[in-house]
Amino acid sequence: MSFYTSLSGLKAAQTDLGVVSNNVANVGSVGFKKSRAQFGDIIASSKTTPGNGTRLKGIEQQFSQGGFETSARELDLAISGNGFFVTRDALTGGNTKFTRNGAFKIDQERYLRDSNAGYVQVLPVNAQGNVTATGLSAARNLQLPLTSGTPRATTLMNLSVGLPSNADIPEDRAMYSGGYTFDRLDPNSYNQSTQTTVYDAAGNAIPATIYFVRTESTAAGDAQNSWDAYFFVGDEQASADSGSATPTPLRLEFDASGAITSPTSATAFSTVSPAAASAPLTISLDFGSASNQSTGTFTLASIEQDGLSTGKLDDISIGEDGLVTATFSNGETQALGKLIMANFSNPAGLKQRGDATWSVTGDSGPAQIGTAGEDGFGKIQSGALERANVDITEELVSLISAQRNFQANAKAIETANAMTQAIMNLRN
Template sequence: MSFYTSLSGLKGAQTDLSTVSNNIANVGSYGFKKSRAEFGDIVAASRTSAGQGTRLKQIEQQFSQGGFEASSKELDLAIAGNGFFITRDALTGGSTTFTRNGAFDIDADRYLVDSNGGYVQVLPVDTAGNVTSTGIASARNLQMPLTSGTPRATSTMDLSIGFPSNADVPSRRAMYSSATPWAFDRLDPNSYNHSTQTVVYDSAGKALPATLYFARTASTASGDATNSWQTYLFVGNEQASANPASPTPTPLTLQFDAAGALTSPTGPATFGSVFPAGASAPIGLTLDFGAATNQSTGTFTLASLEQDGYATGKLDDVTIGEDGLVTATFSNGTTQALGKLAVANFSNPTGLKQRGDARWSITGDSGDAQVGVPGEDGFGRIQSGALERANVDITEELVSLISAQRNFQANAKAIETANAMTSAIMNLRN
């Protein structure tokens, strides 16, 4: 029996050696979890007989945290703490796998996939980034949009302007006489003092030029009762009217007191809608000069000019926060919450079945997946721009390798000794 006892030891040492070798071979595999061979003795037939050797009980996986390796790629992710990323191997009806390897990429169809082409799963969120549905059945494939898909027509322009107090009145310039009375003409720069241009958007997101012309009409320095300016608003080649009820377009009059503070209008001024060439729908604008607009010594100063419209934007960037929220940023300055990364945990992760490439699947021993979002309910947080290395300590594995080798040699020596004893017995008759 000593032959079979030592043979079981040889097989055990060989299995131990294979397990350690596999750990060492995968020291550079992201998300890999090392394994450990566990053995038990074979029960003896009676209390007066020796044991019958050893047997392999299981090769147990060790799900301790691996170290992080920094990456310059934002879609390289690592979980700091408990949990697994969830992936599916097909767009619909695919089998579900779990991984700690966060080397993700975007495929040709704009889906976020793992290194094996599995589709990364996210939970749906509202516009504020709050999860609207939980559970593995609610998880879906994450696809990046090409555009924001939500153009917005400009409705308000916020301005902050410094008007020069020493500006002249165009109607009193020498070139204008009673024979040629002054009249505003956007094509004649002598008929106004200053102009500025920006871009506004119609309801389809089409960009159109909007131009503001400012002409001084009264100056207290010249003996007038007020300090007044007129503002002419053009969208494309169409003039908008500050008085929508007027049959002809009228400008907006700005008035300032002796200290240079704006006294009129006292709030936002709404112009009538215009339908310039190329627009898909009429555009109605409101100008808000705010409290910072004033008249003072110096030159004409446009401190700020902002409008609230935007076109359909193209995808510029994708970021993933610590809480797993995936946010897309578009060229028009808008952002969109696309979902939160779904993470799973198990009551007995060592019971998961290995699928290769740092992926696992559910078994009866592992229990059902407990699905949540990063940072909540015991799940780890997401670290973007990092990958989890294998949790293999190469020094520890080399020591285990030497130990397995010694065990193999010892069992081989036991077989050799048993063989020598048997030979000696066989030679007694001689």
């Protein structure tokens, strides 16, 4: 009987060695959870006989928190506390799996996927980022949009400028008494210019430039202070007088204190069709009440326009609560969903699927679904990965212990064999 008792010890030590070896081998695996072999004694058949050895009761997973490794990737995520990310292994339907490995990536179809090509699951949210449906039945794959927003043609530009009161009348105007000729390609024919971007109905960006020309100055003996504003959209000049046969500038007038007196409201310019536009544009200019003429240099206090382009995806960010937010080139942001978090009454009962993924079993209980930061769920840290919860020093000690147990049981078998051999020799 001692042979079989020691043999059970050898098998137990061998299993323990395998478990510890697996822990050591996965010390560099992201999200890996170590295991521990659980053994129990085999009871004796009577009170007068010793036990019959040991048996493997099970290999129990240890779901303690692993350390964090910082990363420069926004899509590297770690869970601080309890919970698992939820993934599915097919685009539609598929098996639901759970993981602590947050090394996510975007595939060629812009889906967020884990390191095993599983589709990361999120809950739908409204524009404010609040969850609108809960539970695994509401889960969906996260796909990043390419663009955002509906394009809108510019119809109004609001600007506020400060024009210098000591500005000279352009040289061309002073030199040629026969008439003044403005030429936007000749810097001597205007005093200042400012440029911005407007948009057509398709969201195409078109440069818009306003050229300012000093026309009258009370300091030079004129009756008033005035400037002409020439408005160009792309390569075409818009006219402040839509009834004029030739484009005309907008006349800006200021009183002695420098306050603007004309125009007092938005001025509608004529429709223009620059070469880069998909459709004609009709834009109004409003210099407001803050535009003025004063000592000093030309200043552009503000310039705004009401057109919109279609924004292209620029960046994504993931908050502590798992909210995925996309930022677009036009300045818009869009909440895409909240990462689903799952927890279990008995995580040790989960079935290992490899690569730091697990699936539900009867022992684990059903998944409890929520979002990061809620009661029972940890927070998400972006730019970090959870390392394996393996303490290499502890595992080496366990490895030595398992090795000694194996040697001791082997020695017990050797001793039992020697005793049996001695008994056999008595017959001789």
